[in-house]
Amino acid sequence: ASHGDTEQQLYDEIELAVSDNKNLWACDAATMHKRLAVLERFLEAAGNDPPYQLRPLVKQVRSLVPKHKAKFEEKLDHAMKAILSAASSTERDLKSLAEALHLNQDYLRLASKDQQQEVQEGLDAFRKAILEAVEKVGEFVGKLDRANLQVHLEPMKRWLKVFLALSEEHQKVLSQELGFGQGLLKWME
Numbered sequence: 801a802s803h804g805d806t807e808q809q810l811y812d813e814i815e816l817a818v819s820d821n822k823n824l825w826a827c828d829a830a831t832m833h834k835r836l837a838v839l840e841r842f843l844e845a846a847g848n849d850p851p852y853q854l855r856p857l858v859k860q861v862r863s864l865v866p867k868h869k870a871k872f873e874e875k876l877d878h879a880m881k882a883i884l885s886a887a888s889s890t891e892r893d894l895k896s897l898a899e900a901l902h903l904n905q906d907y908l909r910l911a912s913k914d915q916q917q918e919v920q921e922g923l924d925a926f927r928k929a930i931l932e933a934v935e936k937v938g939e940f941v942g943k944l945d946r947a948n949l950q951v952h953l954e955p956m957k958r959w960l961k962v963f964l965a966l967s968e969e970h971q972k973v974l975s976q977e978l979g980f981g982q983g984l985l986k987w988m989e
Contacts, residue, residue, distance in 0.1 A: 811853045818842050818857060824868040829879075829906035832872055839865050879907035880915050887922030892929055892955065894962045898970040901977050927978045930959070 821835040839861050850858045886893065886900040901908070908919060937952050963971060 808853075811851070814842075814854065815857055818861060822861070822864060824864070829872075829875065829910055832868070833910050836865065836869055836872060840869075876907050876911060876915075879904035880911055880919060883908065883919050884922045887919070887926045892926065892933075892959070894959055894974060895966060895970075897926065898966050898974040901973045902970050905973060923977055923979075927980075930978075 818839065821838040824832050824835055827835065843858065843861055843865065846854060846858045882900045883897075883904055886897040889896065908916065911919070933952065933955055937949065937956060941949060963974070966974070
């Protein structure tokens, strides 16, 4: 093969590899993140003065990446806010938290360390509130304080009922993210 044929083959392979990563619309968070990284590396390697044969592709990717990166960042931000909102709810709504975690777990894994830390603090506060409620019930049991015991058992009964109504997948993600390794249900029993 001549030098020109080999060079054209290389450009064709580059175009094919980049084209495989240009479909950013219908993919999950992890795939979008990976594809954006490939396209950004391509732009970095192409530089400011790419070979003539790659200029149309570089131009196309340069217009594509910022839009999709902004969209990805927006989705990531929305996902973190959804989890934080559910975790910081004064209602301690297990169902909302389980749904937020389940729907956004891919984004949570792709979040920055600061975002992950913020979510972890919210989850820790949620868990602490549950533990405090359980401790209060224990105190009232020890004191044989039936009136307060009944009032403070209501949230636990509601949590248990909600937890049992969740899908197995939602139960698992909730138990895992709240740090109840053996499962929230076993812990509540």
